[in-house]
Amino acid sequence: MISDITSVRQNIQDTTAEEVTTSFFDTIKSSKINGWITLAQDSAIAKARKIDTEGHSGPLAGIPIAIKDNISTKGMATTCGSKILSGYIPPYDAHVIEKLRAAGAIILGKVNMDEFAMGTSTETSYYGTTKNPWDLSRVPGGSSGGSAAVVAADEAPISLGSDTGGSVRCPASFCGVVGLKPTYGAVSRYGLIAYASSLDQIGPMGHTVADCAEIMDVIGDHDPKDSTCIGKQTDVSYRSALVDDVEGMKIGVPSEYFGEGVDADVEKSVWDAIHKLESLGATYNEVTMPHTDYALAAYYVIATSEASSNLARFDGMRYGLRPEGDTNIVDTYSRIRSDGFGEEVKRRIILGTYALSAGYHDKYYIKALKVRTLIKQDFENALKDNDVLIAPTMPQSAFKIGEKIDDPLTLYMADVNTVPVNLAGVPSISVPCGFTNGLPIGLQIIGKHFDETTIIQAAHTFEQNTDYHTKSLSSEVA
Amino acid sequence: MITDEEVEHIASLARIKIDDAEKKSYAEKLNSVLDYFAKLDEIDTDVAPTYHVFGHTNVLRGDAVVPSLPQVEILKNAPVTKDDYIKAPRIV
Numbered sequence: 001m002i003s004d005i006t007s008v009r010q011n012i013q014d015t016t017a018e019e020v021t022t023s024f025f026d027t028i029k030s031s032k033i034n035g036w037i038t039l040a041q042d043s044a045i046a047k048a049r050k051i052d053t054e055g056h057s058g059p060l061a062g063i064p065i066a067i068k069d070n071i072s073t074k075g076m077a078t079t080c081g082s083k084i085l086s087g088y089i090p091p092y093d094a095h096v097i098e099k100l101r102a103a104g105a106i107i108l109g110k111v112n113m114d115e116f117a118m119g120t121s122t123e124t125s126y127y128g129t130t131k132n133p134w135d136l137s138r139v140p141g142g143s144s145g146g147s148a149a150v151v152a153a154d155e156a157p158i159s160l161g162s163d164t165g166g167s168v169r170c171p172a173s174f175c176g177v178v179g180l181k182p183t184y185g186a187v188s189r190y191g192l193i194a195y196a197s198s199l200d201q202i203g204p205m206g207h208t209v210a211d212c213a214e215i216m217d218v219i220g221d222h223d224p225k226d227s228t229c230i231g232k233q234t235d236v237s238y239r240s241a242l243v244d245d246v247e248g249m250k251i252g253v254p255s256e257y258f259g260e261g262v263d264a265d266v267e268k269s270v271w272d273a274i275h276k277l278e279s280l281g282a283t284y285n286e287v288t289m290p291h292t293d294y295a296l297a298a299y300y301v302i303a304t305s306e307a308s309s310n311l312a313r314f315d316g317m318r319y320g321l322r323p324e325g326d327t328n329i330v331d332t333y334s335r336i337r338s339d340g341f342g343e344e345v346k347r348r349i350i351l352g353t354y355a356l357s358a359g360y361h362d363k364y365y366i367k368a369l370k371v372r373t374l375i376k377q378d379f380e381n382a383l384k385d386n387d388v389l390i391a392p393t394m395p396q397s398a399f400k401i402g403e404k405i406d407d408p409l410t411l412y413m414a415d416v417n418t419v420p421v422n423l424a425g426v427p428s429i430s431v432p433c434g435f436t437n438g439l440p441i442g443l444q445i446i447g448k449h450f451d452e453t454t455i456i457q458a459a460h461t462f463e464q465n466t467d468y469h470t471k472s473l474s475s476e477v478a
Numbered sequence: 479m480i481t482d483e484e485v486e487h488i489a490s491l492a493r494i495k496i497d498d499a500e501k502k503s504y505a506e507k508l509n510s511v512l513d514y515f516a517k518l519d520e521i522d523t524d525v526a527p528t529y530h531v532f533g534h535t536n537v538l539r540g541d542a543v544v545p546s547l548p549q550v551e552i553l554k555n556a557p558v559t560k561d562d563y564i565k566a567p568r569i570v
Contacts, residue, residue: 327567370526374525
């Protein structure tokens with residue numbers, strides 16, 4: 001019995017919101033996965049109690065949720081998985097948090113992540129690695145590793161993550177849960193502590209496609225406080241896309257996302273899924289996206305450049321760590337940033353500073369932005385005659401903790417299937433589609449800009465006609 | 479390729495202190511990534527750069543005063559304050 005919104009809602013009706021919230025905290029107490037950075041037991045129980053006594057008509061009333069620790073929560077510590085924000089308590093809620101609170105959701109606490117969202121394994125967190133619940137010697141993926149792992153471990157029914165180069169979809173794939181990266185601009189970034197502003201998006205995670213759609217209906221509106229946020233572009237709810245039907249749906253299969261570098265079991269699972277959808281009335285055809293091979297380099301140039309600018313604000317003056325002693329301002333900044341940032345963050349800031357520096361700006365940054373145009377065109381062309389594209393989310397299942405962390409480039413290569421989607425700004429949902437040696441495999445369904453409806457429908461149909469979403473740690477696994 | 483001196487220069491631009499022992503290790507790891515970035519030179523890019531995926535430009539609002547975050551709340555996170563100000567090391 002999976003702990004999704006429907007079953008939690010039933011439990012609340014059968015018992016109380018307070019009992020349900022308390023039982024999640026009990027589960028967390030015996031956790032082996034190090035998924036949480038901050039637990040908010042007092043405020044969560046208080047809110048649950050209030051909902052029990054006064055009632056609440058919101059769509060997520062009483063539903064507990066875990067929040068990635070780069071999303072600002074008023075009065076609750078927010079660390080971005082970094083030492084440099086130690087002690088920082090945001091004085092405001094992110095837009096998505098305001099919406100969740102108004103909907104009656106209960107924030108259990110903040111979950112672990114790669115430091116400043118830079119990573120694919122949650123190994124760069126100042127608060128230690130989170131372990132994959134399916135195999136404690138393996139990574140949960142990243143950077144929203146905590147968000148995925150706590151849902152897989154039933155420590156929270158739903159969570160929010162953020163996705164800049166795959167950071168919702170990767171851990172969803174490695175942990176066997178559903179994760180959606182919305183179209184760039186569909187969800188407000190106000191209050192999301194920025195990594196790469198032209199790529200970041202907050203995304204929902206849960207056991208089912210329906211749960212992600214429900215969360216999107218709460219958080220996905222136009223927010224004037226984020227000038228890049230346009231919100232939903234239709235009047236229909238995301239939940240209305242939960243239709244079990246792919247008759248006539250045209251699936252594009254990009255050949256560059258398969259083949260060399262992709263695990264054989266992963267490929268087989270994804271092709272089985274495509275054939276499953278075909279048996280349900282969809283058709284598929286192979287497409288080519290010729291610039292895919294350049295996406296990873298373009299992504300890392302753009303993301304590190306934007307990060308070097310975004311992380312310049314962490315200087316020890318207004319929040320977080322403050323260095324001892326009082327030397328000149330430059331030394332002060334340099335010492336606090338050296339002490340407060342981890343290795344990977346420093347590396348990316350230096351890469352980005354280099355890529356933007358005089359003499360290299362055109363060669364790296366502008367060049368990468370032009371490659372971005374070509375990648376965006378690849379998606380537009382592939383989706384011209386297709387409704388969705390289907391590809392593996394990650395080229396492999398969860399790797400071992402420590403396996404890739406010593407060589408940055410090897411770790412970056414794991415993002416090869418996810419980053420092109422962020423460069424193009426299109427939406428993508430990762431759903432479980434199989435297992436290999438007991439470890440989850442995920443496929444991603446990619447859609448046109450602002451066409452979450454179609455990818456949700458395809459994902460929901462696949463899910464309802466298979467049983468991967470019912471597999472949990474307590475049940476048998478193939 | 480980035481030299482140890484360039485690493486030092488870039489790090490100072492980024493206001494990150496790197497000591498001599500670390501410089502070499504940074505240069506090595508950075509160089510392997512920069513080698514990979516050179517891939518971008520392989521293709522012809524006779525297109526405009528994409529700064530924003532949907533070509534959004536300045537989004538303005540009317541010049542109306544709305545409440546902001548209260549100053550006292552903001553100052554709670556500042557490690558060192560004096561009166562209504564955040565205290566910082568000497569700049570000039």
